[in-house]
Amino acid sequence: MEAGPAAGAEPAATPVNRMGMAVLSLGGLLVSAYLLLFKLGIIETVVCGTGDCDVVQTSKWSDFLGLPVPLWGVVGYSLILGAALRGTRPGRGADRALAGFLFAASTGAFLFSIYLSVLEEFVIGAWCRWCVGSAAIATLLLVFSIPELRRVRAR
Amino acid sequence: MSAKSKGGTPAGGSNLRLFYGTLAAIAVIGIGWIAWSASGRGTPAVAPIDLSGIDDPQALLQQARGMQLGPDAAPVPILVFSDFTCPGCMAFAQYIEPQIKAEFVNDGRVRYVYYDFPLGGDAGHRHGFLASRAARCAADQGKFWEYHDVLFARQGEWASARNAPVSLLMDYAGMLALDESAFESCLKSDTHADVVTANKILGERLGVGATPTVFIGSRSIPAGLSYEEVRSLIQRELGEAGS
Numbered sequence: 001m002e003a004g005p006a007a008g009a010e011p012a013a014t015p016v017n018r019m020g021m022a023v024l025s026l027g028g029l030l031v032s033a034y035l036l037l038f039k040l041g042i043i044e045t046v047v048c049g050t051g052d053c054d055v056v057q058t059s060k061w062s063d064f065l066g067l068p069v070p071l072w073g074v075v076g077y078s079l080i081l082g083a084a085l086r087g088t089r090p091g092r093g094a095d096r097a098l099a100g101f102l103f104a105a106s107t108g109a110f111l112f113s114i115y116l117s118v119l120e121e122f123v124i125g126a127w128c129r130w131c132v133g134s135a136a137i138a139t140l141l142l143v144f145s146i147p148e149l150r151r152v153r154a155r
Numbered sequence: 156m157s158a159k160s161k162g163g164t165p166a167g168g169s170n171l172r173l174f175y176g177t178l179a180a181i182a183v184i185g186i187g188w189i190a191w192s193a194s195g196r197g198t199p200a201v202a203p204i205d206l207s208g209i210d211d212p213q214a215l216l217q218q219a220r221g222m223q224l225g226p227d228a229a230p231v232p233i234l235v236f237s238d239f240t241c242p243g244c245m246a247f248a249q250y251i252e253p254q255i256k257a258e259f260v261n262d263g264r265v266r267y268v269y270y271d272f273p274l275g276g277d278a279g280h281r282h283g284f285l286a287s288r289a290a291r292c293a294a295d296q297g298k299f300w301e302y303h304d305v306l307f308a309r310q311g312e313w314a315s316a317r318n319a320p321v322s323l324l325m326d327y328a329g330m331l332a333l334d335e336s337a338f339e340s341c342l343k344s345d346t347h348a349d350v351v352t353a354n355k356i357l358g359e360r361l362g363v364g365a366t367p368t369v370f371i372g373s374r375s376i377p378a379g380l381s382y383e384e385v386r387s388l389i390q391r392e393l394g395e396a397g398s
Contacts, residue, residue: 041317041318
């Protein structure tokens with residue numbers, strides 16, 4: 001577990017958890033971009049193995065608030081990626097607003113993934129392997145964002 | 156290592172270099188994969204292709220191949236130009252075709268030949284070409300007619316999909332216990348695109364403009380006939396053929 005910074009002190013080293021969050025959110029961004037291009041018809045077929053990506057991606061649940069679900073993923077992961085990269089720059093270790101955003105965004109991504117997974121299992125009745133991958137990334141993002149809570153609380 | 160190096164790099168600078176290197180590698184691989192997918196390579200042929208020399212009737216007849224039931228020597232041929240996405244074709248396949256088979260094909264009096272005529276165009280018919288290819292991939296494993304039945308029975312599930320319903324077509328192959336690996340290799344290629352294209356061109360040369368278009372002998376029959384009406388037309392052709 002990462003040690004918290006002393007009060008008023010700024011950690012010299014880059015928070016490792018933010019590096020992890022940047023890598024994860026980049027992966028999520030690529031997955032979302034791939035599914036978005038499929039949804040827009042730019043990619044004709046999605047590599048899905050034995051899953052039912054077609055069913056999931058063409059169901060009426062593949063839009064959220066009028067926009068394609070993968071577009072929400074692209075926006076959300078981009079924001080997390082940008083914040084995590086910013087958080088790895090020197091002097092940003094103790095930025096409470098940044099820490100708060102990273103935790104809140106990761107929590108939002110995790111909750112949205114739960115919502116989508118429930119839809120896949122109980123409403124659509126089909127699973128998309130890429131969606132499962134995105135849900136796993138969102139879960140790991142939440143785990144990696146836990147140290148941000150300590151930074152938010154630090155005085 | 157000191158907290159800051161001469162160049163102002165924070166402690167853990169080598170970690171940062173590794174971090175940025177990892178990010179760059181993931182980005183390059185991911186973007187490369189997406190670009191490769193968007194380029195259409197490794198994806199199935201979903202529309203008619205250019206066929207050289209097809210203006211020659213002999214060449215067309217050599218390339219066009221229907222799927223046949225019944226003996227070559229049957230006195231009356233029935234040619235059906237059909238699209239797996241077309242509701243009228245589904246109705247014909249589910250209600251008229253089985254009765255023709257039972258009454259005329261099984262005893263060798265009729266040769267029933269299915270030709271692909273994928274309509275293409277709007278969203279409702281855009282996957283017809285891919286479905287025709289999928290059925291031919293099933294035919295490679297001896298299950299064209301079984302796959303044909305599944306495609307029509309589940310038309311509402313796959314035909315209106317926004318994107319090419321590859322995984323659904325794969326699922327149907329699994330339902331019929333086909334060799335899924337061989338089926339997938341066939342489907343995700345341009346295999347049979349030439350035959351399906353040639354079949355459609357043959358239909359166009361014969362004046363087919365809608366589906367299903369059915370020829371009993373040399374006559375095209377009107378759409379929407381009942382089985383009793385179709386049967387009487389077949390019997391008339393058999394009478395003219397002296398059977």
